[in-house]
Amino acid sequence: MKPAAFDYHAPRTVEEAVALLATHGEEARILAGGQSLVPTMAFRMARPGVLVDINRIPDLAFLRAEDGILRIGALTRHAAFEKPVAPGPVGALLARVARHIAHAPIRQRGTFCGSLAHADPASEWCATTLALSGTLMVAGPDGQRAVAAEDWFQGVFTTAIAPGEMLAEVRLPLLGPDWRCGFAEFARRAGDFALAMAVVALRLDAGRVAEARIALGGIGGRPELAPDAAAALIGQLPRDAAQSSAERAAAGCDPQDDIHAPADYRRDLVRVMVRRAIEDAIAA
Amino acid sequence: MNWVGRRLRRFEDPALLRGEGRFTADVAVGARAVRFLRSPVANGRITALRPPEDMPPGSLFVSAAELGAIGTIRPMLYRFAYRAVEQPILPADRVHFVGQAVAAIVAPSAAMAEDLLEAVTFDIGSETALVAMDDALHPGAPAVHAVAPGNVAVEGVMESPEAAAAFASAPHVVEIALRSRRQNASPMEGRGGCAQYDRATGRVRLTASVQMPHMLRTGIAELLSMPEADLQVIAPDVGGGFGQKMALFPEYAVLVWLARRYRGDFAWIEDRNENLIASAHSRDQEHRLRGAFAADGTLLALEADILANVGAFSAYPTTCGVEPLMAFAEYPGPYKVPAYAARARGVLTHTCPMAPYRGVSRPVITFGLERLMDVAAKRIGIDPVAIRRMNLVDSFPHRSATGLTLDEASYIETLDDAAQHLDIPAFRERQKAARAQGRYLGLGLSVFNERTGYGTPAFAARGMGVVPGYEVVDIAMTPNGEVELRIGASPHGQGLRTALAQLVADRLGIAPESVRVIHGDTDRTPYGWGSFASRAMVISGGASQEAADKLAARLRAAAAKILQSSADDITLRDGEAVAGNGSSIALAALAKQVHQRSDLFDGFNLAESAHYDPPGTFSNACHAAIVEVDPETGHVRIERYLVVEDAGRIINPLIADGQVRGGVAQGIANALFEEIVIAEDGNILTGTLADYTLPSAMEIPEIEIHHRETISPFTLTGAKGLGEGGSIGAPAAIANAISDALSPFGVELFEIPATPPRIRAAIRAAEARA
Amino acid sequence: MSRHVVTFTVNGVAQRVEVEARSTLADTLRESCGLTGTHLGCEHGVCGACTVLVNDIPTRACLMFAVQADGAAIRTVEGLAAPDGTLNALQQAFQDHHGLQCGFCTPGFLMLSTWLLERDEVLSEATLREALASNICRCTGYQGIVEAVRSAARKAGRWAE
Structure with missing residues (x-):
């Protein structure tokens, strides 16, 4: 099980990386943590002719909170989030989520941005970024452009990235203390891709939900928002409305059948995970 | 020193380390x-198979055409309506399962060989694949192999004369249908x-990750019509086997053929994907089980209809009878079964062949029998411990309904021990309290026996063409006093080097450190059958003990001569031979004398050999699991797992x-996690460890x-085998515990x-019924 | 199909190898450096048998190309014991607690555990099992491995009682 042959480049700047993408076109792939790409190369399901390894670009190695925004550079590893990276609900949420991503050695190498670029429907960071209305900063020949998380995920492993572009950074809003964030997922084994997951972000006003976002992952071709389920919470005490929100999420989703779980089972899970994520948010 | x-x-x-x-x-x-180029199609005719046009230096292409006239793998059974299926080393015309090796590519590196595989011209006319047993058994189904119309490769049928009457008149007849999905070891x-x-000797040395090196040598020599003495098989450190590495696989024959044909070194290291799709599978079985019970819960009769999906070929040497016939012969397990009726069939399909896997059929029959006991107990209204206690064999030796002799065991005692450790009344209280809070705990028991250490009679009874079973051990003491023990068994993680050294050390009064156990090399060990079927400690151990005793007798006789005493008067202890009067000689000194001055000892030497071929024994155990089931997700958490094990000494x-x-x-993996999933077209959907x-x-x-x-x-040593018991008991214990946990929902798994x-589906179905 | 000259240290020894870009670190250690203690169990990052430390970080050597390790300090199972073969405390704990049977997964578990014991964190039963879940063992049922690392952690003052 050996990868097909490829050429390897390790640029030192984003500009060099983008230039390599321009030169090699569709043949080129970005290599960051490699924890998703390399296995698919081992099976020869992915066979890039050129790998552009961005691990030696110092400008991409950053993680900082700035003006209420968490700025996550392309070389930030999953493990960086295992302890809260910022005070408040988002830092705490990211720490709870990070522990569910694969296993410790994978988290040491795999990157946050790599997960978003790969766009596995069961990726925790994808659902999280969607729930938090993150922004993706894409570098291309003409500099950077911003893509809203809602516009990013287009299908199974496909995103709004254009040929010649690379994901350089993800920005997450560091929500204020009136926000509560919650997460729940179900996987068969520790560290497995989840069969279903839910991430919720709720703004409370006098104990009632004033704003709500719910993202689901692991159930279909891409992570998706559950606006009906979120709407069911508005104006309610979250504990009282959790079940009806969960029912709406289950009714409104279109889960897929695969060898790990039939669709009706996934729908059951969505109901349970949404309710549990809301409970997690309340408890947080 | 013991x-x-x-x-x-x-x-x-x-x-x-x-x-x-x-x-x-x-x-x-x-x-x-x-x-190896492997078939992507389960059933079809090869219409084109050609090497890549551009073969770089150092690369080779081997298909059936290049191999020419070599043998086929065709293990035999002379009973049970066996249909002898022939497996070509590389197929010339047809493929029979997805993953079947069709051709080999040789290249300087594995990566280059994989590049070339992609350039092979390979076309198959795909035909309908029979994957499920139902389809293969369907009247009018095409035959996977012409020699087996109807696709039944092996069939056992028996019925005690009293069985029908027992079912007709029993107050309770409990019937269950069981499914065990396909597993990979x-x-x-x-x-x-x-x-x-x-090149100096013309011999080939095959180093291979196998459990039966001598058998592999014989099998390959036959296939290639080569002198067996020109082949050395070495099983070096082997990274686990669990039965999957017993069989004679075509790939090994190709390697030896290449080495002889091209006079060089050739290696195939299976990758994980190949292992998952194309090595050997197990436990793909369906059973229908009926028990006739008296009003008090006494089992009066048992009836089993057993189907085992044996895949496309028959593994050498065990044959495709190994799963169905073991279930057939051993279903009554540790219970008194006065009347027994059974039918067991091995069903050919277009899938990866079945081979033994730790426990073979016993995890499945224990799952069946122990589920039956729980379901019957519930139906009759008695306790799960009580129904087992009244039906377990309690006097020995016991002759089973299928003619097996159950030797002294502790069926009831292990059950009682487990019940006591668990404190079942306290658990029932806790279970009740948890249910009141919406938490679902359950307790499951599993009592079973494990036939181990059986020699040739047991295999011969199956009518096997190749009858494994005995073991030979050669022992010798070097002139410096170390002991070399050469065994035919072939450990691969079990620690046999240590355990046999302990056994022999006691017989010779020496430290285990001075015993070297030599194994896994056909040049250096006597012909033997390797390690499988929980046999090595019992059979190789018995032969080792006997060989050591014979060597001890020689040492005592030699010491008697030097110490001017009689052999009966000599004790071997702490590395010395000691006479009754206290005079002694170090064994190292004695050994040197015997070797270097054999003239003084009538040409006597310090080498011995022993052969052991026991009838077999039964280990036994009671497993118990306490689980918590999340009815919303179907998740099972094992809170406690307990084993009361009796494997003799x-x-x-x-x-x-x-x-x-282990x-x-x-x-537990079998009970909760692992399943090889095959699509309708025969493709395997679980080809990665994800x-x-x-x-x-x-x-x-x-x-x-x-x-x-x-x-x-x-058994000679008092030891019974225990390599398989853990995997035999666990599925039943877990399944019973889950069913107990979910009894408020009316779920039986x-x-x-x-x-x-599956657990969620069972809950949903039960809710729909209610 | 680029080829690269790569230099790194393995267990403190400088190595200079010429590799194809597609050579994984695991294959390079085994074939170019002759260090066959690092085993390949799945080659797709699930089993953890090939775990080595790259700049002190546990890494699936099947998911990293050797060319990426240029300049790195790599540690493998061969570097754990003393030069005379004496086992280190962790290795000894594995033997004492029967943390291995066939031994194929063992190098990966040892390197993962080496990292766990070197981190500035105490381990508990829960965090240890969670971390060890990264690797697969088919023989032991994990208990011997858990006991071995627990015992080594206790001795190193890194166990939360």
Whole structure:
């Protein structure tokens, strides 16, 4: 099980990386943590002719909170989030989520941005970024452009990235203390891709939900928002409305059948995970 | 000094811990790489198969055409309506399962060989694949092989005269249908071999990750019509086997053919994907089981209809009868079954062939029988412990309904011990309290026996063409006083080097450190059958003990001469031969004398040999699991897992407990996690370890072990085998515990693995019924 | 199909190898450096048998190309014991607690555990099992491995009682 042959480049700047993408076109792939790409190369399901390894670009190695925004550079590893990276609900949420991503050695190498670029429907960071209305900063020949998380995920492993572009950074809003964030997922084994997951972000006003976002992952071709389920919470005490929100999420989703779980089972899970994520948010 | 019974640290460990073990892939570094082109189609005719147009220097292409006239793999059974299926080393015309090796590519590196595989011209006319047993058995279904119309390769049928009447008149007849899904043994090291040609002697040395090196040598020599003495097979450090590495696989024959044809070194190291789709599968079985019970719960009769999906071919030497016929012969297990009726069929399909896997059919029949006991207990309104107690065999030897002799065991005692450790009344209280809070706990029991250490009579009874069973051990003392023990068994992780050294050390009054156990090399060991079927400690151990006793007699006789005493008066202890009057000689000095001055000892030497071929014995155990089931997700958490094990005399408790724990972990995997999923077209959908889900340290709980030691006169050492018991008991214990946990929903589980979706589906179905 | 000259240290020894870009670190250690203690169990990052430390970080050597390790300090199972073969405390704990049977997964578990014990964190039963879940063992049922690392952690003062 050996990868097909490829050429390897390790640029030192984003500009060099983008230039390599321009030169090699569709043949080129970005290599960051490699924890998703390399296995698919081992099976020869992915066979890039050129790998552009961005691990030696110092400008991409950053993680900082700035003006209420968490700025996550392309070389930030999953493990960086295992302890809260910022005070408040988002830092705490990211720490709870990070522990569910694969296993410790994978988290040491795999990157946050790599997960978003790969766009596995069961990726925790994808659902999280969607729930938090993150922004993706894409570098291309003409500099950077911003893509809203809602516009990013287009299908199974496909995103709004254009040929010649690379994901350089993800920005997450560091929500204020009136926000509560919650997460729940179900996987068969520790560290497995989840069969279903839910991430919720709720703004409370006098104990009632004033704003709500719910993202689901692991159930279909891409992570998706559950606006009906979120709407069911508005104006309610979250504990009282959790079940009806969960029912709406289950009714409104279109889960897929695969060898790990039939669709009706996934729908059951969505109901349970949404309710549990809301409970997690309340408890947080 | 008594070494038997001590938790001696293993001699095998230091090298493995330093990364200095020698596995097949380590030997293969530097050899030319062999990769196999595997069929993507389950059933079809090969219409084109040609090498890549551009073959770089050092590369080769081998298909049936290049191999020419060589033999086929065709193991035999002379009973049970066996249809002898022939497996070509590489097929010339048809493929029979997805993953079947069709051609080999040789290249300087594995990566280059894989590049070339992609350039082979290979076309198949795909035909309908028979994947499910129902389809293969359907009247009018095409035959997977013409020799087996109807697709039944082997069939056993028996019925006690009293069975029909017992069912007709019994107050309770309980019938259940069981499904065990297909599993892969998944040793951490896959299969692999490195064939090296020795130009000086013309011999080939095949280093391979196998459990039966002597059998492999015989099989390959026959296939290639070569002198068997020109082939040396070495099983070096082997990274687990669990039965999957017993069979004679076509790939090994190709390697030896290449080494002879091209006078060089060729290595094939199986990758994980190949292992999952194309090595050997197991446990794909369906049973229908009926029990006739008296009003008080006494079992009056048992009826079993057993179907085993044996795949496309018959594994050599065990044959495709191994699963169905073991279920057929051993279904009554540890219970008194006055009347028994059974039909067992091995069904041919277009799928990867079945081969033995730890426990073979016993995890499935124990799952069946123990589910039957729980369902019957509930129906009759008695306690699960009570129904087992009244039906377990309690006097020995016991002749089973299928003619097996059950030797002294502790069926009731292990059950009672388990019940006591669990404190069942206290658990029932806790279960009630938890249910009131919406939490679902359950307790499951599993009582079983494990036929181990059986020699040729047991295999001959199956009518096998190749009858394994005996073991020969050669022992010798060097002039410096170390002992060399050459065994035909072939350990691959079990710690036999340590355990046999303990056994022999006691017989010779020496330290285990001075015993070298030599194994896994056909040039250096007597012909033997390898390690499988929980046999090595019993059979090789028995032969080792006998050989050591014979050597001890020689040492005593020699010492008597020197110490001017009689052999009866000499004791061997602490590395010395000691006479009754206290005079002594160090064994090293004695050995030197005997070797170097044999003129003084009438030409006497210090080499002996012993042969052991026992009838077989039965270990037994009671497993118990306490689980918590999340009815919303179907998730099962194992809160407690307990084993009361009786494998007779325990030679090394550290190793014995390790065998039990490892077995239980595989049994839990069988119960909850692992399943080879095959699509309707015969393609395998679980070809990665992300899809075929081996449990990790988070899923396997701590396993609590208690021992009993019922010493059986049926084995020389008093030891019974225990390699498989852990995996035999666990599926039933877990399935019973889940069913107990979900009894408020009216759920009874009859399918393994009991995955979360299956558990949820069972709950949903039960809710729909209610 | 680029080829690269790569230099790194393995267990403190400088190595200079010429590799194809597609050579994984695991294959390079085994074939170019002759260090066959690092085993390949799945080659797709699930089993953890090939775990080595790259700049002190546990890494699936099957998911990293050797060319990426240029300039790195790599540690493998061969570097754990003393030069005379004496086992280190962790290795000894594995033997004492029967943390291995066939030994194929063992190098990966040892390197993962080496990292766990070197981190500035105490381990508990829960965090240890969670971390060990990264690797697969088919023989032991994990208990011997858990006991071995627990015992080594206790001795190193890194165990939360």
